[in-house]
Amino acid sequence: MQRLINESETSTTVSELCAEYRANNVISKDEYEYFRVKRGLRNQDGTGVMAGLTHVCNVHGYLIDDGDKVPDKGRLTYRGMNVEDIINGCRSEGRFAYEEVVWLLIFGKLPDKRQYNRICQLLYENRELPEYFPEDVIMKNPSRDVMNKLARAVLTLYSYDDDPDDLSLENNMRQSISLIARMPAIMTYAYQVKRRHFDKQTMFFHPFEPQHKTAEAILNALREDRSFTREEAELLDLCMVLHAEHGGGNNSTFTARVLSSAHTDIYSTIAAAIGSLKGFRHGGANHKVRQMMDDIMQNVQHWDSEDEVEAYLERILRREVGDKSGLIYGVGHAIYTLSDPRAVELKKQARVLAEKKGFGDKFALYERIEKLAPAAFKKVTGNKKVICANVDFYSGLVYEMLGIPEDLFTPMFAVSRIAGWCAHRIEELTTGGRIIRPAYRALPTNQIYVPLEDRHY
Template identity: 45%
Template sequence: MNSELQKIFQDSISENKIDNELYTKYDVKKGLRNEDGTGVLIGLTRIADVVGYKLVNGRKADDQGELYYRGIPITQLCRNLDQNEICGYEETCFLILFGHLPTQQELSLFTSQLRSRYTLPEGFLATNILRYPSMNIMNQIQKALLMLYGEDPKADDISVLNTLDQGLSILAKMPAILCYSMAAKAHFFENKSLIVHPVRPEFSIAENILSLLRPDQQFTHQEAKILDLMMVLHADHGSGNNSTFANIVVASTGTDIYSAMAASVGSLKGPRHGGANISARRMMDAILAEIGLEASDEQLTALLEKIMDKQFFDGKGLIYGMGHAVYTLSDPRSEILKKQIEILAEEKNCKERFVFYQRTEELAKQVIYRRKDIHVSSNIDFYSGLVYSMLDIPEDCYSPLFAASRMVGWLAHNIENKLYCDRIVRPAGKYVGTLADYIPIDQRKSR
């Protein structure tokens, strides 16, 4: 930007400042947050519920966390998923979309429908992904979603049944879209060999992702099982999270599903939403590089203190992966994941690294409590980066995997709002500027 234009912009910031006191005066909720940190209610849902605290005499109090899919605790769901078959995510998708657990016949019908939609349209890979690769996979997914619009003769049909049909097709194609986008990036920007595998209709979504990502297409049962679990844990998180709300807002205008999904992916790309697992893993890598696996509790505590003092890592004073906007004493997704990581860590010879993560979590809780007098727990982002690294999944695939998993949640809330709300989302903003008269251009003075 031109330096003179920059100065005009900088001057305009000081002239148009909005004081914090005005937010209090007009009872405006910054970020749609109440004073106690709870979210402002923006809708009703039967799909998922996030419980992280309780109200005691009208005041927020810490509590054990729980996530419910259609009223079923995520802890129960994950504990009872079939340990032999790799289709927990598909079963969860059915539950989230249709409101009940499927029978074996219903699950077979649903999975066969998804598998029949795995393949991208003819020529789509060459024309839309390989021809126009992107440095950022999330942007590439957005582009691919918008290009799928052009392949759909009923793209603008926003009826509920057609939205469901379109959404299932998008969900099924996500493994191909994200893995082919990764291959294109590796080839065109990193000078690596272009290796593109066909999708396997006999594989589940989690199995296909591992098969498509790896040059040799090989993976173990345990690797596929934990990726399947990761997708279950990321499938939905209520209607108030940023990317789901973005989908609801965009869809409420009456636009197509492809535009709404692209908006959600754009939301999830932001580091405050979908990129936290990358920050957590980078932080842990920096800690390990600094003091090593054999560091004492005293050394580790001292380094965590330095992080909070903005003297180590990125200088922001945050211990990434610790704490959550809703959960207080525990994040059930993190607790579930920890139990499964130990099995994978044994298989991958990463047991010491996992133990180091556990030590860091416990010491970080103590450090944060001493500093801020609040109880926090690890959230799913603290351990998900570790899981992905043990699965040899590249860092720039972390958020795309989150998007692939959350696609079903976005779809379910999109449909629910079409059915029961069906009004454009239009909140209000309060004007706090001054009034002025128009000045002809020849009478204006430089500021």
């Protein structure tokens, strides 16, 4: 019988292996600069390397003037339409917007009344998971992390598809609608099972209602008494619209396009995109914002003191407090400079709800940090980059006011963003034409083969 390795031996072994790796695997920043490698597929000025073309979305945050980046007001357009106009239009007509955005992103035009009703009906009809799927896939294999469970469940849906590998437009359209519809169900089931198994709390499952739009269906599934207001549902719908898409270059969408270019199945593609979004440098950043804000609220005595708040932000940037990363989470973005339109919209709606739900002081602290962070960043780092609050800064606060648990902050992002992922997958399959395959320069040190007996290091 193989001898079991105890925890102490395992720790020593891993430390030795890591030391061996570090001794033989070093690539310096100087080497990257010498070979003019664009790390992270970024140009020297921080702009993204042009890797493809898309009709789906445009993200605007700066202008180029004589080769220099000039900060500009942020704009987000879906299929050439300003997302603010979509939100305002739907609200003025008393309609939820996420379903309309799903249609717009995939097909390229706003739906007419018949098409809008059709997409709403299709999402309801496809929302239920396959028979015994909740019991066999979710309940029997609970996960502490709902994002992990989302990815595993999506992968497992491959086995429930009679034609999972057909890459035709017709089949991918069918699969896309099915996955967009089912993601809220997977998320809410996974959360309820997590609550029961790991948190030792009661889990409950409510049936989906045909008249509910996606935001309403989610609140219906998460509230024990199934009670929510129209205002709450509209705010969640707003969050979903703002998270639905953000261009082909963001990490998770690029992941979806890379896998699609390899002509793999949609379930592998979406599961990989979920894995990307889970990362703290991407969708998981909203968890970091929440943790940072909890730390600030505990350690800043006077929330209304700009001097005290700014001093603590400077300590965060100097890696003295918080998670010692030196980052003010939720502030700064790869593209947006003067403003992130998603944060602007969320902040506008959050202010109203904050007063109604007794979050006024907390909301004021968020605003104060948003105001003071750029100056603190410049003072401590010496970097003159123009930065603003991004969508992650306010999204967690909005979810908190809606009673959505922190376990679901990033999963809600995924449930929303799958609309964009599917739109980009279909576009990649129909227009891409080549497998995405960037180059990596090899830096080998020439070695000769030495017989095992003669290896003495």
